[in-house]
Amino acid sequence: MRKQLITEKYRSLRLAVMKQTQSEFEQLQPDLVDCISLTEINELALIAQKQWHPSLVRQIGWDWRKILQQYRRDHMARLELAIWHHQDLSGLMIGKASEGRLVVKINYIQGGDAVNPLKGYILPIASRCAELFAAAINAGWIGIQDPIENEDLLHYYHQLGFNQRDPFDPRNNALFKRIS
Numbered sequence: 731m732r733k734q735l736i737t738e739k740y741r742s743l744r745l746a747v748m749k750q751t752q753s754e755f756e757q758l759q760p761d762l763v764d765c766i767s768l769t770e771i772n773e774l775a776l777i778a779q780k781q782w783h784p785s786l787v788r789q790i791g792w793d794w795r796k797i798l799q800q801y802r803r804d805h806m807a808r809l810e811l812a813i814w815h816h817q818d819l820s821g822l823m824i825g826k827a828s829e830g831r832l833v834v835k836i837n838y839i840q841g842g843d844a845v846n847p848l849k850g851y852i853l854p855i856a857s858r859c860a861e862l863f864a865a866a867i868n869a870g871w872i873g874i875q876d877p878i879e880n881e882d883l884l885h886y887y888h889q890l891g892f893n894q895r896d897p898f899d900p901r902n903n904a905l906f907k908r909i910s
Contacts, residue, residue: 733806736806737806740806740807740808741770743863743866743867744770744808744809744810744863745770746866747809747859747862747863747866748768748769748770748811748859749768750862751768751855751858751859751862752766752767752768754858755851755855755858759851762815762848765815765816765847766813766814766815766820766848767814768811768812768813768814768855768859769811769812769814770810770811770812771794771798771810771811771812771822771824772812774819775794775812775814775819775822776794776795776798778818778819779794779819779822779840779842782819782840782842782843783843783844792838792840794822794824794838794840797824797838798810798824801824801826805826805827807826807827807831807867808824808825808826808827809823809824809825809826809834809836809859809860809863810823810824810825811823811824811855811856811859813848813851813852813855813856815846815847815848818842818846818847819842820841820842820846820847820848820849820851820852821839821840821841821842821846821848821852821855821856822838822839822840823836823838823839823840823852823856823859824837824838824839825837825838825856825860827863827864827867827869828869828898831867831868831869832869832870832871832898833864833869833870833871833872833873833898833906834860834861834863834864834867834869834871834872834873835860835872835873835874835875835904836856836857836860836872836873836874836875837875839852839853839856839874840852853886853887853890854890857872857890857891857892857907860872861909864909865909869909870908870909871897871906871907871908871909872892872906872907872909873892873896873904873905873906873907874887874892874904874905875902875903875904876903876904877892877903877904877905884905887905890907891907892905892906892907893905893907894906894907894908
């Protein structure tokens with residue numbers, strides 16, 4: 731019974747974070763009002779992701795169904811996000827809070843095809859969800875685990891505030907951002 735209550739608490743928190751992030755995003759991008767929706771990763775998202783064409787630049791190849799099953803089994807304090815443009819899946823993200831709830835980390839993130847109308851917005855949307863989730867559980871940091879070591883992408887991460895190596899474990903390959 732207790733596990734069920736905790737699971738529902740975090741699900742309610744995820745849904746509230748997605749709702750607030752979507753509202754904020756639509757205020758910043760009024761031309762996208764009623765065009766985007768943020769949801770948990772569901773069966774429709776998993777099917778839609780399988781239709782994405784593999785990137786010629788990056789060889790990601792994650793099995794999102796397997797990752798989702800593992801995170802749902804092992805991490806109640808997780809953040810899962812599907813980003814939609816109308817009926818088209820534009821991005822997926824899975825993350826989790828650290829054991830001591832000090833950090834909320836984006837562990838997996840992927841955008842859709844090159845013609846994705848939300849290209850350039852996936853990471854900022856996911857990052858904002860992580861910030862709100864972290865604030866709700868009193869975590870002071872968000873992070874991106876195993877960022878792609880590409881000069882342009884690293885510059886982009888820095889622009890979004892991810893400019894510090896893991897302050898808790900210097901051996902960990904992650905970029906962190908302090909939140910207030």
